[in-house]
Amino acid sequence: MLKHLYDTDCVTWSPQGKLFQVEYAMEAVKQGSICLGLKSNENVVLCSLKRQPSELAGYQEKQFKIDDHMAIAIAGLTADARVLCKYMRTECLEYKYTYESHHPVGRLVFKVAEKSQHKTQSGAKRPYGVGLLVAGIDPNGVHLFETCPSGNYYEYKCQAIGSRSQAARTYFESWFHLFEKSTLEQLILHGLSAIKKAIMEDEELNEKNVEVGILGKNLKFTHLNAQELKDYITKLDTFSPNSQIQQE
Amino acid sequence: MIFNSEISGQQQHTTSPVVTGGSVIALVYNGGVIVGTDTLCSYGSMATFKNVQKIAQISKNTIYASSGEFSDFQQVVKELAKIDRSALQYDDGVHPSPKDYGNFLARLSYKKRCKINPLYLQNVIAGFHNGERYLGLVDIYGTYLESNFITTGFASYFCKAIIANYWNENCTLDQAKQVIRECFKVLFCRDCRAHDVIQLAYVDAQGAHIEEPERVETKWDFNGFKSRANEKLHTQ
Numbered sequence: 001m002l003k004h005l006y007d008t009d010c011v012t013w014s015p016q017g018k019l020f021q022v023e024y025a026m027e028a029v030k031q032g033s034i035c036l037g038l039k040s041n042e043n044v045v046l047c048s049l050k051r052q053p054s055e056l057a058g059y060q061e062k063q064f065k066i067d068d069h070m071a072i073a074i075a076g077l078t079a080d081a082r083v084l085c086k087y088m089r090t091e092c093l094e095y096k097y098t099y100e101s102h103h104p105v106g107r108l109v110f111k112v113a114e115k116s117q118h119k120t121q122s123g124a125k126r127p128y129g130v131g132l133l134v135a136g137i138d139p140n141g142v143h144l145f146e147t148c149p150s151g152n153y154y155e156y157k158c159q160a161i162g163s164r165s166q167a168a169r170t171y172f173e174s175w176f177h178l179f180e181k182s183t184l185e186q187l188i189l190h191g192l193s194a195i196k197k198a199i200m201e202d203e204e205l206n207e208k209n210v211e212v213g214i215l216g217k218n219l220k221f222t223h224l225n226a227q228e229l230k231d232y233i234t235k236l237d238t239f240s241p242n243s244q245i246q247q248e
Numbered sequence: 249m250i251f252n253s254e255i256s257g258q259q260q261h262t263t264s265p266v267v268t269g270g271s272v273i274a275l276v277y278n279g280g281v282i283v284g285t286d287t288l289c290s291y292g293s294m295a296t297f298k299n300v301q302k303i304a305q306i307s308k309n310t311i312y313a314s315s316g317e318f319s320d321f322q323q324v325v326k327e328l329a330k331i332d333r334s335a336l337q338y339d340d341g342v343h344p345s346p347k348d349y350g351n352f353l354a355r356l357s358y359k360k361r362c363k364i365n366p367l368y369l370q371n372v373i374a375g376f377h378n379g380e381r382y383l384g385l386v387d388i389y390g391t392y393l394e395s396n397f398i399t400t401g402f403a404s405y406f407c408k409a410i411i412a413n414y415w416n417e418n419c420t421l422d423q424a425k426q427v428i429r430e431c432f433k434v435l436f437c438r439d440c441r442a443h444d445v446i447q448l449a450y451v452d453a454q455g456a457h458i459e460e461p462e463r464v465e466t467k468w469d470f471n472g473f474k475s476r477a478n479e480k481l482h483t484q
Contacts, residue, residue: 099344100351106340140342 011123021127022120025149028129032075034165034198035062037133037144038158038172038191040182043216044135044144046073047191049162049199050209063213067092068220069102069137071213075162076130076149084112084128105136109145109153117151127151131161135215142217160194168194175241182244188212188224188232189239196236205233261365265317267291269302270442271403272313273431274372276381276396276417277424280452281374283311284428286435287461288443289318295443303449305456307332310346310375311449315401316388317368324367327356346375350384350392358390370400376451399431402439407431421450433464 006012007020014020035048050059063073064081066088074081088108095103112132119125127149134145146161147153158176160168171194179187191212196205203209207229215221224232267289274283289297303313304325312328314321328349335343344352350373360366371386385393385400396417399407415427425448435442444466449458472478 098352098355099348101345101348104338104340104342107338107342110338110340138342139345140340 009123010120010125010127019120019150022150025127025129026131029076029131029149029161030163030165032077032130032162033060033062034160034162034168034195035073035075035133036158036160036165036168036172036191036194037073037135037156038176038179038187038194039135039142039144040179040184040187041142043184043187043214043219044137044142045184045187045191045215046071046133046135046211046213047188047195048073048075048211049195050211052209059209061211063211063223065213065221066108066134066136067096067102069215070105070108071135071215071221073133073135073211073213074130075133077128078130080128081130081132084115084130084132087115088112102138104138104140105134105143105145106138106140106155108136109134109147112147113151113153116147116149120149120151133159133161135213135221137215137217160198164198164200167197171197178241178244184214184216184219186244188214189235190241192232192236193239193241205236206230207233259365262317262320262368265320265368267297267318268441269300269315269318269321270439271399271401271407271435272302272315272370272372273400273403273407273411273428274313274374274383274398275411275415275424275427276383277421277450278418279421280376280450281381281383282421282424282428282448282450283313283372283374284425284432284446284448285313285315286432286443287445287447288441290441293440295441298443298445299461301447301458301461303447303458304328305449305458306349306373307343307375308455309377309451310344310349310373311451311456311458312349312371312373313449314369314371316370320367320369324353324356324369324371328353345377346373346382347377347384347394349373349375350382350386350394354386354390354392356390357386357388361389372398372400374449374451375456376453379453402435402442403431406434406438410434421452424450429464433466436464436466 006014010021033049033051037046048062052059064085065071092103119127132147136143144156158172207226212224272285285302289300306328373384375382385398432446436444447461
């Protein structure tokens with residue numbers, strides 16, 4: 001297929017019905033380092049692997065709090081992610097100012113998707129090059145959403161995006177039936193186990209390159225601190241999902 | 249071409265109301281909240297529109313009533329209904345709670361007050377959400393208060409004593425209704441812009457119920473009236 005004939009801008013369809021610019025934008029998401037999310041009846045956990053551009057540099061943060069009841073994990077162009085993050089935070093603040101209550105999660109994801117779609121239907125614009133995992137809690141329940149540069153969004157029980165995320169998704173496919181009733185601690189350990197599947201052979205998980213964010217019905221969004229991360233990573237050695245089945 | 253009437257100076261500001269509704273009384277009871285209004289809209293001191301429903305259902309579990317300029321009441325009903333319809337637009341089944349409506353109305357009223365063009369209303373939002381009773385008052389300035397009982401207009405002067413003596417927050421629905429009826433009896437006797445036909449509406453776990461209007465019992469065949477004792481000429 002002569003892709004280069006149809007991939008110059010967003011306003012050109014290919015004969016197969018594809019918008020190549022949008023598909024290329026989704027590739028940018030796949031290049032970002034892995035982040036994943038999983039939810040139970042009460043909690044949502046976001047885990048991400050932070051990249052260090054060089055030994056002299058710090059680690060790039062991948063999770064951002066949007067409001068007490070909502071947070072995102074990003075994969076892709078961090079600059080684009082910041083734009084969406086700012087937008088989401090502003091929307092939540094305005095909603096709180098007007099209604100004195102939390103912005104419904106699905107509705108905000110819808111707004112982000114609408115904003116993203118707008119960028120895919122213009123000659124002068126490019127799509128956002130970032131995928132978000134949105135974790136949130138509202139009266140409708142516990143939510144985990146994924147947004148795409150295409151403007152689509154999906155609700156998930158658990159999902160992983162970014163590089164080598166397929167390994168994490170395979171882990172999820174085996175064990176997601178346990179997540180609904182998991183405790184917060186089990187959920188965190190599942191998340192870390194999934195991330196462990198996705199790291200390279202010469203890498204290892206430590207409290208510096210992993211970021212874990214937790215959210216619950218009565219728990220505002222918080223990050224695990226360095227000590228807590230160390231403890232959980234240590235617990236990984238003795239953690240086995242099989243034991244969770246025996247408990248039930 | 250967009251014509252901005254504010255800049256051209258042709259924007260009018262509400263300085264005094266034209267068609268007005270009377271007092272609103274709202275109480276909580278053991279199973280929900282109840283609101284009572286009369287059914288009169290006055291044109292100044294003329295009792296022009298005597299059969300007006302002044303309680304609106306905003307959503308499944310929220311009702312709204314207000315005293316003051318009736319056209320502003322109608323506009324507020326439209327604005328609040330717009331919010332309720334947004335659930336349809338976003339396809340997520342999330343409906344605002346009564347408190348959300350109360351806060352929205354407070355923001356709206358405050359904004360208009362800041363432009364010296366207020367919604368000339370004392371608003372009452374009443375609802376029942378997640379097992380909790382809700383009563384909110386928003387006044388002409390955008391002041392927002394939640395309370396167990398709310399009175400607007402003349403009821404604030406005449407009826408608080410009756411409410412204090414005969415009502416408590418865990419009374420039954422019938423007891424609350426009786427208190428409100430008694431209040432409107434007194435209002436009809438003492439408030440020049442009151443009417444003897446009232447309407448009650450309550451919200452409980454099953455949703456909002458707006459009842460048919462009813463006439464309060466009043467007694468006019470006192471001997472004093474018949475003998476016109478007050479009208480005898482006083483001579484020195």
